[in-house]
Amino acid sequence: MECRHLDDLYELYLLGALGVSERSEIHEHLRADCPYCTERLRQAALTVYFLALPDRKVRVPQPLKAQVLRRLIKK
Numbered sequence: 001m002e003c004r005h006l007d008d009l010y011e012l013y014l015l016g017a018l019g020v021s022e023r024s025e026i027h028e029h030l031r032a033d034c035p036y037c038t039e040r041l042r043q044a045a046l047t048v049y050f051l052a053l054p055d056r057k058v059r060v061p062q063p064l065k066a067q068v069l070r071r072l073i074k075k
């Protein structure tokens with residue numbers, strides 16, 4: 001299944017920053033047990049976790065952080 005276009009969305013998905021249609025697309029896709037996306041979601045969970053840490057010993061990649069912030073501001 002072609003699902004690489006969902007790649008950029010998992011962090012936003014976990015942060016609850018996606019629109020309804022994107023969110024339901026991800027729901028539906030994860031229900032299909034795609035191994036790639038299951039792994040991707042696991043990585044995204046780690047990223048979001050580090051993003052939320054109050055002290056920044058772990059660096060979140062800047063482009064990702066910028067992307068997440070942009071998305072959040074747009075809502």
Ligand SMILES: [Zn+2]
Nearest residue numbers: 003034036037
């Ligand atoms: Zn997938």
